[in-house]
Amino acid sequence: MILKGSVYKTGENINTDVIMPGRWCHLTDDKELAKHCMEDLDIDFHKKIKVGDIIVADDNFGCGSSREVAPLSIKAVGISAVVAKSFARIFYRNAINIGLPIFESPECADATEAGDRLEIDMFGGKIKNITKGKDFAFAPFPPFMKTIIDKGGLKGWVLEKLGKA
Amino acid sequence: MGQTIAEKIIAEHARVECVVPGQIVTVPVDMAMANELSAALSIKELKSWGIEKLFDTNRVCLIPDHFTPNKDINAAGITRTVREFANKHDIKWYFEVGRAGIEHAVLPMEGVILPGQIMVGGDSHSCTAGAINCLATGVGSTDIACAWATGDIWLKVPQSAKLTYSGKLPPYVYGKDLILYALKDLGTAGATYMSIEFHGSVFDQLPMADRFTMANMAIEAGGKTGIFRFDEKTKELVESTPRYKAEKPSYKTYDPDPDAVYAIERKYDVSNLEPMIARPFSPDLVGPVSEIKNVKIDQVVIGTCTNGWLDDMIRAAEILKGRKVHRDVKAIIIPGSQKIARQAFDLGLPQIFIDAGCVFSTSTCGPCIGGHMGVLGENDVCVSTTNRNFKGRMGHITSRVYLANTSVAAASAVLGRVGSPVEL
Numbered sequence: 001m002i003l004k005g006s007v008y009k010t011g012e013n014i015n016t017d018v019i020m021p022g023r024w025c026h027l028t029d030d031k032e033l034a035k036h037c038m039e040d041l042d043i044d045f046h047k048k049i050k051v052g053d054i055i056v057a058d059d060n061f062g063c064g065s066s067r068e069v070a071p072l073s074i075k076a077v078g079i080s081a082v083v084a085k086s087f088a089r090i091f092y093r094n095a096i097n098i099g100l101p102i103f104e105s106p107e108c109a110d111a112t113e114a115g116d117r118l119e120i121d122m123f124g125g126k127i128k129n130i131t132k133g134k135d136f137a138f139a140p141f142p143p144f145m146k147t148i149i150d151k152g153g154l155k156g157w158v159l160e161k162l163g164k165a
Numbered sequence: 166m167g168q169t170i171a172e173k174i175i176a177e178h179a180r181v182e183c184v185v186p187g188q189i190v191t192v193p194v195d196m197a198m199a200n201e202l203s204a205a206l207s208i209k210e211l212k213s214w215g216i217e218k219l220f221d222t223n224r225v226c227l228i229p230d231h232f233t234p235n236k237d238i239n240a241a242g243i244t245r246t247v248r249e250f251a252n253k254h255d256i257k258w259y260f261e262v263g264r265a266g267i268e269h270a271v272l273p274m275e276g277v278i279l280p281g282q283i284m285v286g287g288d289s290h291s292c293t294a295g296a297i298n299c300l301a302t303g304v305g306s307t308d309i310a311c312a313w314a315t316g317d318i319w320l321k322v323p324q325s326a327k328l329t330y331s332g333k334l335p336p337y338v339y340g341k342d343l344i345l346y347a348l349k350d351l352g353t354a355g356a357t358y359m360s361i362e363f364h365g366s367v368f369d370q371l372p373m374a375d376r377f378t379m380a381n382m383a384i385e386a387g388g389k390t391g392i393f394r395f396d397e398k399t400k401e402l403v404e405s406t407p408r409y410k411a412e413k414p415s416y417k418t419y420d421p422d423p424d425a426v427y428a429i430e431r432k433y434d435v436s437n438l439e440p441m442i443a444r445p446f447s448p449d450l451v452g453p454v455s456e457i458k459n460v461k462i463d464q465v466v467i468g469t470c471t472n473g474w475l476d477d478m479i480r481a482a483e484i485l486k487g488r489k490v491h492r493d494v495k496a497i498i499i500p501g502s503q504k505i506a507r508q509a510f511d512l513g514l515p516q517i518f519i520d521a522g523c524v525f526s527t528s529t530c531g532p533c534i535g536g537h538m539g540v541l542g543e544n545d546v547c548v549s550t551t552n553r554n555f556k557g558r559m560g561h562i563t564s565r566v567y568l569a570n571t572s573v574a575a576a577s578a579v580l581g582r583v584g585s586p587v588e589l
């Protein structure tokens with residue numbers, strides 16, 4: 001699968017408190033979540049994002065709380081993927097579980113600027129920065145994670161396990 | 166090849182001889198816990214998946230604690246959803262406000278989780294329970310829904326980090342300082358994906374409370390969990406819990422092999438350590454309290470899931486007894502659970518707090534997550550015994566939080582600025 005979009009760039013240690021502040025953690029509705037996504041980092045984030053855009057971040061993206069509303073809000077606002085130098089553990093598994101594509105590529109994060117166009121070949125292990133004309137490789141997902149991603153998240157895996165798929 | 170504690174627990178649950186870091190396994194969980202916020206999403210997901218029946222209702226635990234007692238109408242709606250879900254499925258381990266407290270202080274103290282078990286919690290500080298030699302880790306709501314539906318969870322076997330503390334503890338240096346010191350050394354991503362194993366003779370000098378504080382903050386270094394070895398102190402705590410007394414469940418304990426492999430090994434001598442403090446806006450911006458000069462404060466929060474243990478209440482009372490909170494400071498004391506509050510009453514501690522001019526709150530996450538009961542306003546400065554001081558964590562994005570141990574927080578409340586008990 002190929003994902004395409006323009007880049008929104010952020011720094012390191014972007015924690016879940018700024019992605020989805022505690023005061024909004026009671027929300028479960030996608031539209032509401034989208035409105036407050038990244039609010040404490042950039043109050044206009046949800047207005048700036050076009051469907052398909054890609055977040056490119058530095059190290060330890062998503063550190064802090066286990067609140068799933070953090071990746072959910074990113075998905076809800078229309079972000080198609082997050083590329084970072086590295087991810088915090090719980091954010092990483094939450095993103096996989098809810099079907100938000102995420103990729104670790106320090107090289108891509110270093111070379112990419114805000115507004116660049118990216119093309120991500122999800123299972124081909126390649127990110128192309130179209131603006132800069134550069135290619136970056138990322139490590140393929142382990143087979144188990146690929147299965148979950150293929151099924152669009154953990155839901156598919158659960159239903160199959162329960163014989164409901 | 167030798168195995169670490171986490172590897173042994175995972176291998177046993179996966180019914181294999183051994184596991185290696187990086188391997189992904191599916192394991193049965195002994196307990197899947199959620200608070201009202203994570204539960205609300207898990208319940209919504211189960212519904213959208215069309216799942217009516219839970220795998221085993223005795224392996225589900227629900228504790229509304231973040232925005233409780235209901236802080237507003239929204240919170241009331243959420244807690245109602247959770248209560249109705251608990252009733253519908255006849256969930257034994259449902260803890261209602263007034264009979265509960267903060268999840269991480271309730272679980273191990275009630276015996277809901279036991280040594281050697283695997284517990285997943287819909288909260289990043291679920292690692293707190295690792296203090297009793299189990300593998301407890303924070304996950305998201307989809308994971309919790311999966312565990313409730315199937316009884317299983319997928320796990321990537323973590324690498325392990327071994328932190329060994331030796332030496333003699335100086336006065337006013339506690340578990341909080343030991344973990345802040347490690348955070349200074351490792352950074353907030355220093356142990357990402359790792360199981361942090363805590364070792365060393367220092368833990369003979371400290372009560373279980375300090376182990377909980379340290380396991381609680383394993384996540385602040387990016388850890389999957391923090392685990393302590395099992396000893397007499399653990400046994401005493403585990404076997405005094407209501408569930409253990411009622412059911413006498415058997416449990417297994419785990420020690421690492423002598424040739425276990427660690428990704429990181431650190432040895433810390435604590436003999437010359439001072440009380441530590443983490444400056445805004447990260448728990449790894451750590452230095453000795455004595456280095457922070459002339460920082461006036463507006464609020465102090467003592468307690469919550471990090472430092473809301475009975476020993477913390479005792480330490481706070483030691484400092485506050487016969488003293489008054491500074492006129493510009495609001496001091497809020499929040500015991501970890503109703504049980505701890507009850508024990509504090511038995512010792513006459515709330516009287517000391519109230520005489521000193523503190524709020525003695527019911528058990529709730531409240532201000533720790535900027536929810537209620539002490540939200541910080543513009544430019545407010547707070548010394549808190551909680552575990553995170555990210556921007557906006559406790560309220561306004563210009564507010565600033567310093568993380569410290571209970572005695573330092575109590576002393577700061579009296580001084581009206583960041584300060585240490587030795588200054589009193």
Ligand code: SF4
Pocket residue numbers: 231267268269288290469470471529530531533534551552
């Ligand atoms: S007290 Fe704070 S850190 Fe602990 S569970 Fe509650 S919100 Fe989380």
